Amino acid sequence: MQIPYGFLTGGLFIAVLVAAFASLMIGPAAVGLGALWGVMTGGDVETAALIMREIRLPRTLLALMIGATLGLSGAAMQGFLRNPLAEPGVIGVSGAAALGAVLAIYTGLAATFALALPFLAIAGALGAVLILHLLAGSRSTLTLILAGVAISSLTGALIALALNLSPNPFAAYEIVFWMLGSLSDRSLTHVQLAAPFMVLGWALLAASANGLDALSLGEETAASLGVDLKRMRAFIVTGTALSVGAAVAVSGVIGFVGLVTPHLLRPVVGHKPGRLLLVSALGGALLLLLADILVRLITPGTELKLGVVTALIGAPFFLYLVLHLRLGGR
Amino acid sequence: MRGRFDFKNSWLPALCTAIAIFCGAAYGEDDKPARIVSINLCTDQMLLELARPEQILSVSFLAADPISSTVADKAATIPTNRGGAEEILALDPDLVLAGSFTTRQTVRLLRNLGIPVAEFAPAQSIAAVKENYKEIGDLIGAAGKAEAFNKRIDDAVAHVASTTTENDPKLVFADYGVNGFTSGKGSLIAELATLAGFTPLADALALKGARRLSIEQLLHHRPDLLDLGAASYAAPALSTDALRHPALAYLTDVTPTVSIPSRLTSCGGLSVLPVLELLVEKRGEILAQ
Numbered sequence: 001m002q003i004p005y006g007f008l009t010g011g012l013f014i015a016v017l018v019a020a021f022a023s024l025m026i027g028p029a030a031v032g033l034g035a036l037w038g039v040m041t042g043g044d045v046e047t048a049a050l051i052m053r054e055i056r057l058p059r060t061l062l063a064l065m066i067g068a069t070l071g072l073s074g075a076a077m078q079g080f081l082r083n084p085l086a087e088p089g090v091i092g093v094s095g096a097a098a099l100g101a102v103l104a105i106y107t108g109l110a111a112t113f114a115l116a117l118p119f120l121a122i123a124g125a126l127g128a129v130l131i132l133h134l135l136a137g138s139r140s141t142l143t144l145i146l147a148g149v150a151i152s153s154l155t156g157a158l159i160a161l162a163l164n165l166s167p168n169p170f171a172a173y174e175i176v177f178w179m180l181g182s183l184s185d186r187s188l189t190h191v192q193l194a195a196p197f198m199v200l201g202w203a204l205l206a207a208s209a210n211g212l213d214a215l216s217l218g219e220e221t222a223a224s225l226g227v228d229l230k231r232m233r234a235f236i237v238t239g240t241a242l243s244v245g246a247a248v249a250v251s252g253v254i255g256f257v258g259l260v261t262p263h264l265l266r267p268v269v270g271h272k273p274g275r276l277l278l279v280s281a282l283g284g285a286l287l288l289l290l291a292d293i294l295v296r297l298i299t300p301g302t303e304l305k306l307g308v309v310t311a312l313i314g315a316p317f318f319l320y321l322v323l324h325l326r327l328g329g330r
Numbered sequence: 331m332r333g334r335f336d337f338k339n340s341w342l343p344a345l346c347t348a349i350a351i352f353c354g355a356a357y358g359e360d361d362k363p364a365r366i367v368s369i370n371l372c373t374d375q376m377l378l379e380l381a382r383p384e385q386i387l388s389v390s391f392l393a394a395d396p397i398s399s400t401v402a403d404k405a406a407t408i409p410t411n412r413g414g415a416e417e418i419l420a421l422d423p424d425l426v427l428a429g430s431f432t433t434r435q436t437v438r439l440l441r442n443l444g445i446p447v448a449e450f451a452p453a454q455s456i457a458a459v460k461e462n463y464k465e466i467g468d469l470i471g472a473a474g475k476a477e478a479f480n481k482r483i484d485d486a487v488a489h490v491a492s493t494t495t496e497n498d499p500k501l502v503f504a505d506y507g508v509n510g511f512t513s514g515k516g517s518l519i520a521e522l523a524t525l526a527g528f529t530p531l532a533d534a535l536a537l538k539g540a541r542r543l544s545i546e547q548l549l550h551h552r553p554d555l556l557d558l559g560a561a562s563y564a565a566p567a568l569s570t571d572a573l574r575h576p577a578l579a580y581l582t583d584v585t586p587t588v589s590i591p592s593r594l595t596s597c598g599g600l601s602v603l604p605v606l607e608l609l610v611e612k613r614g615e616i617l618a619q
Contacts, residue, residue, distance in 0.1 A: 028544045051546050054577035108566050168565035170508050177568060185510070185545060185572050 002270045005279075012282035016064065019289035023060040024052065026296055058188045063292040064285045065191075066183075066251050069198050069243040071284020072277055074258025076205045079212040079273030080236045081136070083144055084263070085321060088244045089255030091148030093128045095155035097241075097248035098178045100124030102159050104249075106166045114189075118197050122245030124155075129237050180307030181252035183292055194246040201243025202281070204235045209274035211235075216273050254307050256314020257284050257291075263321070362471035363425035363446075369413040369436065370429030371398060372452045372597035376462060377427055378404040379479070379599065380472040387421050397563060400593050400601040415439040425469070453598035455521055456483060462598075479600055486603050487525060490610055494527040501616060503528035503609070504543075504553035506578075507592065509569045512543045518595045519557075522602060526609035528555065545577050555612055556582060559589035588612055 003011075070088065077086035088094045100120035104110040110117040128151050136144035159178050163171045211232040214222040223229060248254075261283040262276055269275045288310075295304040366381060367388045368374045374393035377386060378401045386408055392398045393405040411417050413433040418426060418440060428437050430449040440447050448469055453459040460480045467476025503523040505513050513520045514532025516539045523530050531553050532541055558578075563570050588608060594601040 027546050047549050047552070050577060050580060051549055054575070054580070055544075055546050055549075105566055105568065105571075111566055166565055166567060168563045168567040168570065170563070170569040171565070171567040173509075174568050185575055187576050189576070 003268050005269065005275060008268060008279060009282065012279060012286060016282055016286050016289065019286055019293070020060050020064055023063060023289050023293055024056050026293055027051065027056055028296075028300055054187060055185070058186050058191050059183050059292070060289070061191050062183050062186055062194070062251060063289045065195060065198050066247040066254065067257060067285035067288025068281040069201065069247045069284070070254065070257040070288065071261040072202060072205055072281035073240045073244050074284070075262040075273070075276045075280035076208065076212065076236050077240060077258070078262055079215065079276070080208075080233070081133075081144065082215070083136075084325060085145055085259070085318070087256065087259035088125075088240065089253055089257070090152075090259055090318065091128075091132055091144060092151030092155060093125050093132070093240065093244055094248050094253040094255070095152045095159075096128035097121040097125035097245040098253050099155040099158050099162075100245065101249040102162050102178055106162055106168075106171055114193060118193055118246045118249045121249035122197060122241050125245035125248070126237070126241035128155075129241050133233075133237065176305060178252045180305035180311075181248075181254035182295075182303070182305050182307075183251055184303050186250060190250040194250045197246035198243045201239045201241070201246070204239030204242065206277060208232045208235045208239070209277050211274075212277070213272055213274035216271075252305075252307070254288070254310055256310045256318065257287055259321075260314050260317050261287055263317070363423075363469070365422065365424045366427065366470060367411065367418055367421055367423040367425070368393075368427040369411060369418065369433055370427065370450070372429055372462075373427035373450050373466070374405065375399065375401050375597055375599055375601075376450075376466045377470070378408075380463070380467055380475050381470050382472075383408070385470060387423055388418075397591075398593055398596075400597075400599060419443065419445075427466070452596070454517055456487065456518070456525075456598070456602065459483065459518075459598035459602065482600065483603065486606060490525055490606055493610065498527055499617065501528050501554040501613060502531050502534060502551070503555045503557070504531035504548065504551075505557040505559075505590070506543070506548060506573070507558075508573070510542050510544060510572065511540045512537070512548075513540055514538050518598050518602060519590070519605075522595065522606050523609055526606060527613050528609065545575055549577060549581060552581075553585065554616055555609075556585045556587045557590050558582065558587060559591050586612065586616055 074087045100123050104117045104120040132147055135147040160175055163175050211227045214225045214227045262280045265279050265283050269279055291309040294309050295306055298304055364385055365387050366385050368377045369390050371390055371392040374389040388409045388411045389405050391410040391412055394402055394410050396402040413436055415436045426440055426445055426447045428447055428449050430451045437447050450462050453462050463476040463479050467473045505519050512532050514530055514537045520530040558573055590605055594605050
């Protein structure tokens with residue numbers, strides 16, 4: 001069921017716009033579009049504008065950009081490692097980025113030097129990608145997953161340790177935020193902090209689209225086609241670390257978006273890893289926007305963590321993939 | 331295996347009985363407990379206020395923390411504990427004061443070993459504050475002092491009640507704390523605000539107790555007086571940093587604010603009196619404008 005590329009990207013783009021608009025319209029202050037329109041056109045224009053600009057806009061922008069980051073980096077890693085289970089959340093890249101972010105925030109470093117937050121998160125992500133690349137390369141699915149599990153549990157433990165050592169009594173409860181992610185009460189400051197790095201990462205990942213297509217035919221073939229494998233590797237490793245690191249620094253770990261999206265869209269673009277990148281970025285943005293709308297609708301007031309919804313969708317899908325591939329097979 | 335079982339069966343009860351007899355003896359001599367240990371911040375505070383210093387063996391570590399405790403200065407010279415059964419046993423107390431929601435395992439263990447434990451719920455109303463003062467006062471032989479405290483509270487409440495009337499304009503008060511929590515009926519701060527002539531925002535929205543309110547809702551409802559005093563922690567955390575959200579900063583620019591540290595109302599005690607005074611004063615300022 002292949003869909004023409006232009007048609008597919010156009011359709012996804014429109015769907016993302018619609019979801020972003022819905023995300024702007026949904027919130028606890030005035031439930032329903034009509035009520036909000038009434039507020040905006042009626043008396044208290046100032047408050048409505050403030051809510052839009054300072055609370056809902058950053059939330060929508062972050063869902064869009066982080067979703068795109070996860071979809072794009074998932075597709076790039078799956079193509080690059082030629083491994084269908086690669087995904088920043090599952091294999092510990094997001095966890096390592098979260099550890100960097102936790103260290104930046106709770107030591108007070110981020111308060112004195114704001115860029116320390118994305119910098120340390122990116123450093124964490126970079127470290128994890130490099131370790132995974134060294135350990136697992138593109139050889140075995142099983143090695144990759146095991147290395148990912150090791151990194152995930154180690155970073156999880158270190159995050160818990162760092163938060164428990166904080167003298168602020170509320171810090172320990174924030175383990176949930178870092179493990180399951182959330183976009184509530186983020187501000188435009190967070191968007192400004194993360195956006196430049198995410199965009200830079202996207203550019204690096206997008207630049208490797210042709211190389212990924214060639215790589216799907218095998219390393220030798222790719223090299224003979226004139227693809228500079230070393231350069232491409234550097235692009236993908238750095239691009240993933242920059243975009244995922246910056247995303248996790250402001251949202252915590254949101255799992256499975258980078259796993260599910262490329263898998264759902266791969267058959268539709270005809271198994272071309274290069275073409276999958278843009279489509280998967282759009283799909284990731286759409287998925288995260290919808291998930292973030294869902295957390296606000298399921299339990300208004302006491303918001304569910306975003307990672308709960310993405311894991312409820314993603315984890316069964318992951319199990320299905322594991323069964324389907326029967327691991328160790330490759 | 332069986333031998334170990336017998337050991338347990340014969341020695342543990344004997345030990346408990348020994349301690350129980352000892353405790354009983356200690357009680358018999360003086361009639362008032364003289365070796366009191368408190369393992370909960372709320373009972374710490376009342377104990378430090380009511381008891382003679384020589385009666386107190388140990389209070390919880392939170393009592394000496396100036397951010398959490400209203401009587402940190404009094405606790406400074408007293409050994410602190412972290413509420414573990416072992417360290418309490420080693421102190422050999424004749425009365426343990428505990429909260430009724432925390433350190434449940436410790437309380438059960440101490441009771442099994444025959445140590446008298448008195449439990450108190452954190453006071454969520456002025457009536458409960460007075461009741462806790464009275465009970466602890468009776469228990470430790472400071473009934474007179476407790477009575478004097480309660481009279482001061484009654485007098486302050488009566489005085490405030492005489493200054494407000496039914497016809498005054500209704501002002502809305504909202505406290506906005508860590509993780510976006512606000513307080514309604516069944517919390518001390520909401521009762522104090524009501525006494526001072528405010529309507530707590532949570533009451534207006536029919537929310538009871540401590541409830542989460544989004545910044546959006548707070549902006550939408552525009553309280554007349556805003557209290558952001560709960561987050562007075564020096565160490566960074568996301569939940570306290572959230573109170574620096576630009577949208578909240580805008581709201582505090584256009585709304586009168588107070589800063590009531592949560593320690594003054596988290597347990598309740600004489601510490602609620604300055605809070606009541608501050609709220610009444612703020613109300614006068616707002617009405618004068």
